[in-house]
Amino acid sequence: MSGQPPPLLAVRDLSKHYPLRTWWGGKGSVFRAVEGVSFDIRPGETLGLVGESGSGKSTIGRAVTMLNPPTSGTIAFEGTDLAKLDAAAMRRMRARMQTVFQDPYAALNPRMSAGDYVAEAFKLHRRAMRGSERREAVAGLFERVGLDPRFMGRYPHQFSGGQRQRICIARAIALKPSFIVADEPIAALDVSIQAQVVNLLQDLQDEMGLSYLFISHDLRMVRYLCHRVAVLWRGRIVELAEADALYADPRHPYTRRLLAAVPVPHPAEERARLAARDIADHDQPPDGPLTEVAPGHWAAMPQGPHA
Amino acid sequence: MTAAMTKLLLDVRDLAVAFDTDGGAVHAVNGVSYTLHEGETMGIVGESGSGKSVHVLAMLGLIPRPPGRVTGGQVLFAGRDLLTLKERELRKVRGGAIGFVFQDPMSSLNPGMTVAAQLIEPLRIHLGLDGRAARARATELLDLVRIPNAASRLDQYPHEFSGGQRQRVMIAIGLSCRPKLLIADEATTALDVTVQAEIVALVQELKRELGMAIIWITHDLGVVAGISDTVQVMYAGRILERGPVDDIFADPRNAYTLGLLRSLPDLSGSRTGRRRLHQIEGAPPDMRHLPPGDPFAPRNAFATPRCRTEMPPLVQATGAAPGHLVAAWYDLPRLLAPEAGR
Amino acid sequence: MSSGSEIARAETAGAEIGILEAVPSGPPAPAILQEPGTLAAFWRRLRARRSAVAGLVIVGLLVLMAALAPWVAPYDPTATDWGNVRGAPSLAHPFGGDEVGRDVLSRIIFGARASLGAGLVSVALAVSLGLPLGMLAGYAGGWIDGAISRLTDALLAIPFLILAIALAAFLGPSLVNAMIAIGLSATSIFIRLTRAQVRAVAAEEFVEAARAMGNPPWRIARVHILPNIVPAILVQATLTIAAAIIAEASLSFLGLGQQPPEPSWGAMLNTAKNFMDEAPWMAIWPGLSIFLAVLAFNLFGDGLRDALDPRQRT
Numbered sequence: 018m019s020g021q022p023p024p025l026l027a028v029r030d031l032s033k034h035y036p037l038r039t040w041w042g043g044k045g046s047v048f049r050a051v052e053g054v055s056f057d058i059r060p061g062e063t064l065g066l067v068g069e070s071g072s073g074k075s076t077i078g079r080a081v082t083m084l085n086p087p088t089s090g091t092i093a094f095e096g097t098d099l100a101k102l103d104a105a106a107m108r109r110m111r112a113r114m115q116t117v118f119q120d121p122y123a124a125l126n127p128r129m130s131a132g133d134y135v136a137e138a139f140k141l142h143r144r145a146m147r148g149s150e151r152r153e154a155v156a157g158l159f160e161r162v163g164l165d166p167r168f169m170g171r172y173p174h175q176f177s178g179g180q181r182q183r184i185c186i187a188r189a190i191a192l193k194p195s196f197i198v199a200d201e202p203i204a205a206l207d208v209s210i211q212a213q214v215v216n217l218l219q220d221l222q223d224e225m226g227l228s229y230l231f232i233s234h235d236l237r238m239v240r241y242l243c244h245r246v247a248v249l250w251r252g253r254i255v256e257l258a259e260a261d262a263l264y265a266d267p268r269h270p271y272t273r274r275l276l277a278a279v280p281v282p283h284p285a286e287e288r289a290r291l292a293a294r295d296i297a298d299h300d301q302p303p304d305g306p307l308t309e310v311a312p313g314h315w316a317a318m319p320q321g322p323h324a
Numbered sequence: 325m326t327a328a329m330t331k332l333l334l335d336v337r338d339l340a341v342a343f344d345t346d347g348g349a350v351h352a353v354n355g356v357s358y359t360l361h362e363g364e365t366m367g368i369v370g371e372s373g374s375g376k377s378v379h380v381l382a383m384l385g386l387i388p389r390p391p392g393r394v395t396g397g398q399v400l401f402a403g404r405d406l407l408t409l410k411e412r413e414l415r416k417v418r419g420g421a422i423g424f425v426f427q428d429p430m431s432s433l434n435p436g437m438t439v440a441a442q443l444i445e446p447l448r449i450h451l452g453l454d455g456r457a458a459r460a461r462a463t464e465l466l467d468l469v470r471i472p473n474a475a476s477r478l479d480q481y482p483h484e485f486s487g488g489q490r491q492r493v494m495i496a497i498g499l500s501c502r503p504k505l506l507i508a509d510e511a512t513t514a515l516d517v518t519v520q521a522e523i524v525a526l527v528q529e530l531k532r533e534l535g536m537a538i539i540w541i542t543h544d545l546g547v548v549a550g551i552s553d554t555v556q557v558m559y560a561g562r563i564l565e566r567g568p569v570d571d572i573f574a575d576p577r578n579a580y581t582l583g584l585l586r587s588l589p590d591l592s593g594s595r596t597g598r599r600r601l602h603q604i605e606g607a608p609p610d611m612r613h614l615p616p617g618d619p620f621a622p623r624n625a626f627a628t629p630r631c632r633t634e635m636p637p638l639v640q641a642t643g644a645a646p647g648h649l650v651a652a653w654y655d656l657p658r659l660l661a662p663e664a665g666r
Numbered sequence: 667m668s669s670g671s672e673i674a675r676a677e678t679a680g681a682e683i684g685i686l687e688a689v690p691s692g693p694p695a696p697a698i699l700q701e702p703g704t705l706a707a708f709w710r711r712l713r714a715r716r717s718a719v720a721g722l723v724i725v726g727l728l729v730l731m732a733a734l735a736p737w738v739a740p741y742d743p744t745a746t747d748w749g750n751v752r753g754a755p756s757l758a759h760p761f762g763g764d765e766v767g768r769d770v771l772s773r774i775i776f777g778a779r780a781s782l783g784a785g786l787v788s789v790a791l792a793v794s795l796g797l798p799l800g801m802l803a804g805y806a807g808g809w810i811d812g813a814i815s816r817l818t819d820a821l822l823a824i825p826f827l828i829l830a831i832a833l834a835a836f837l838g839p840s841l842v843n844a845m846i847a848i849g850l851s852a853t854s855i856f857i858r859l860t861r862a863q864v865r866a867v868a869a870e871e872f873v874e875a876a877r878a879m880g881n882p883p884w885r886i887a888r889v890h891i892l893p894n895i896v897p898a899i900l901v902q903a904t905l906t907i908a909a910a911i912i913a914e915a916s917l918s919f920l921g922l923g924q925q926p927p928e929p930s931w932g933a934m935l936n937t938a939k940n941f942m943d944e945a946p947w948m949a950i951w952p953g954l955s956i957f958l959a960v961l962a963f964n965l966f967g968d969g970l971r972d973a974l975d976p977r978q979r980t
Binding site for chain 1 (some may be wrong): 372545
Binding site (some may be wrong): 082084105108109110111112115116118119120123124125126127128129137138141142185188 | 870871872875876877879880881889890893894
């Protein structure tokens with residue numbers, strides 16, 4: 018760990034519980050959407066968060082930005098404990114941490130022009146900016162994300178899915194944040210558009226030194242884009258490692274199952290992979306505490322008779 | 325596999341479909357022709373607006389009319405033109421000789437009916453089975469799709485099944501009348517990757533057991549690679565390329581196919597020392613204002629002037645495997661040669 | 667059921683997929699960079715609905731008639747003419763005369779002011795009260811929502827017209843009081859609609875995106891939620907105007923609205939009921955006017971709903 022810069026985001030023991038009501042409306046048990054999750058994100062780093070539906074990956078994305086504050090645990094961002102901020106201070110903090118959402122159709126206000134939508138960042142956080150300066154800044158952002166600034170007056174329905182996601186990205190980088198949560202940013206896009214958006218995110222990171230929390234179920238894209246990867250299973254991290262180490266040497270049975278399930282776009286290999294699979298409904302993998310199995314490679318190693 | 329592909333099962337000729345909207349007619353399918361043999365699995369790849377789903381729905385009379393209408397073509401299934409069949413006769417084909425599996429297993433199952441009721445219904449309608457026989461067959465079907473304790477789970481409701489199990493139930497319904505053709509439309513898109521893998525493997529095995537033909541519609545080239553005999557690439561309501569799966573992946577002749585294949589990062593490609601992803605520029609066309617000529621031409625770096633004015637016919641690609649058809653005015657291998665030399 | 671719900675399901679699923687794919691990039695349209703502004707598209711959709719256009723034209727004509735009443739009415743609506751007492755329709759008095767010889771046509775024309783005015787003013791009142799209360803309930807939640815919602819439920823449990831009559835009786839008979847009574851009675855409709863709309867819009871991802879950008883709550887309500895609920899409110903307002911016109915007529919019929927000798931369609935009907943045998947025209951014309959105005963507002967409202975929200979089309 019020596020020589021490492023201090024983490025940009027330090028998450029410790031984060032949990033998010035939802036109370037389950039009994040049928041007469043009383044307090045029942047709790048649903049543990051996320052349980053005891055800890056990780057760091059370093060400056061300029063992309064941390065991938067992978068897992069299947071219901072694994073809690075989006076819950077974590079919303080918790081670290083306090084959009085849906087956690088039940089317990091601490092989130093330290095640029096050295097500040099976010100739980101200690103009041104509402105106004107948290108709103109100011111949002112200039113430093115942004116989110117790009119999954120569905121660019123739902124994430125844009127249908128009755129706000131694309132230019133106004135991006136300009137909102139300045140209206141809220143750069144009050145002193147004049148209208149003309151704001152317009153110029155927005156035009157610059159449009160160009161930066163590959164949109165024609167002449168489209169600033171257009172409304173969301175006049176853009177394609179890929180263009181809408183570019184609008185969202187322009188808005189997210191407007192205030193030069195240090196950290197962006199990208200919550201399945203390409204899942205709703207056409208295949209031919211996904212690479213465009215991934216390349217854009219990559220270029221912006223190189224240029225601005227951004228850190229990303231890249232939430233995705235696309236294991237190929239995660240390997241391509243992320244420095245380190247955390248694998249979630251039922252609200253817990255079961256494995257966390259450098260991307261290369263994780264893909265080359267997965268330790269947790271669930272990680273192995275997940276990686277083995279990814280279809281390979283090569284006919285002969287894919288046929289061989291399919292033939293080797295068994296198709297029964299799987300039992301859930303065993304689970305234990307997270308331990309360091311190799312330098313920087315953490316896995317929740319199974320204990321007891323399964324090990 | 326090729327040995328089984330003897331008898332012609334489906335012959336689609338020049339199918340065209342349009343939708344009338346406030347903003348003008350959307351030409352969703354523009355002259356699609358292909359054949360499918362008994363026991364053949366064909367993967368149809370395309371993105372939104374490619375016409376990959378619409379054209380199969382249209383040939384079975386499943387598009388809403390209006391605003392949709394079939395504007396031309398023939399669909400010969402086992403010798404009969406489906407487009408000229410009366411609704412009553414078509415109903416016998418749907419769910420009978422042709423089974424379906426749709427994308428979303430939750431909304432495709434009726435939440436208020438037990439799985440038994442939904443499985444048994446087609447059996448009574450199409451096969452004329454009585455209650456007991458139908459129930460026995462329903463149990464058999466749940467067994468077939470590997471749902472444990474089939475007999476006891478028959479009387480449960482859809483919400484008592486997991487997402488993957490619901491899709492298994494949908495497959496059981498699709499297979500209930502021993503179809504000659506199973507159409508799966510983005511059948512694994514809404515599922516988790518591990519569940520997708522199970523469903524794909526299941527369909528593969530069922531195919532070996534039952535020998536039906538499959539049309540597998542998807543945007544995921546990885547899934548297509550493993551299960552298809554042939555692959556067909558669609559874009560803007562047209563077929564741009566079609567051929568044996570190995571040949572399509574190894575030797576793509578249309579620039580769109582090539583672009584799709586190159587834009588995929590693969591699991592072996594490490595982050596360190598990697599290059600930018602290959603990206604296809606531009607966006608899918610506005611279906612109300614399709615460009616003249618090849619619809620992919622505006623996004624295609626290899627396009628020739630002729631591509632912009634005239635749609636190329638789908639013909640045998642020179643030097644490619646037999647049955648590898650491509651619609652392109654340019655010769656992709658020749659254009660790629662200098663790149664390979666570098 | 668007997669026809670095979672599996673097939674019915676396949677058809678609905680097919681319909682959804684079909685539409686989604688034909689018009690690819692989600693609602694409402696793909697990369698249509700040629701598409702003119704939203705307003706132009708709205709007009710095009712509205713114009714495509716003939717009944718809506720007919721409704722709009724009739725509403726326009728009625729409003730014009732009311733506005734220009736002193737110039738288009740052939741007689742003073744309160745001037746009596748003993749030669750025209752219960753006079754049958756004639757060239758001089760095309761709609762006939764009433765029980766004291768006033769020209770029915772002129773009273774219909776002037777009566778439009780009371781009827782349409784009551785419709786517009788009472789609904790304006792209902793919206794200006796219901797919209798803020800509904801937004802407060804829907805966005806603030808908690809006990810504020812509980813209190814407002816319970817009150818709304820209680821008010822909605824009383825039939826609209828009964829409530830209006832009770833309030834008007836309490837306030838005392840006059841046209842202005844009738845408008846207030848109708849407006850207050852209709853407020854609960856708008857509270858409930860606004861609350862439901864706000865909750866639906868607040869659940870949209872762009873509202874979360876607005877929070878992620880650091881928008882304070884009041885700005886989210888004003889900039890991100892309000893513009894998105896206006897269409898639904900507008901449609902409801904149009905339809906409620908029709909109900910308010912009937913309510914005004916009913917109150918006037920009961921003597922709780924427009925006071926004699928000033929005309930209103932409801933008040934005219936009230937008088938006419940005593941002369942149904944001798945002078946049926948006294949009832950027919952105001953009755954027809956109410957029917958026409960209500961029909962026009964309803965047609966226009968339905969068309970407006972279709973044009974503003976194509977997804978709700980049946």
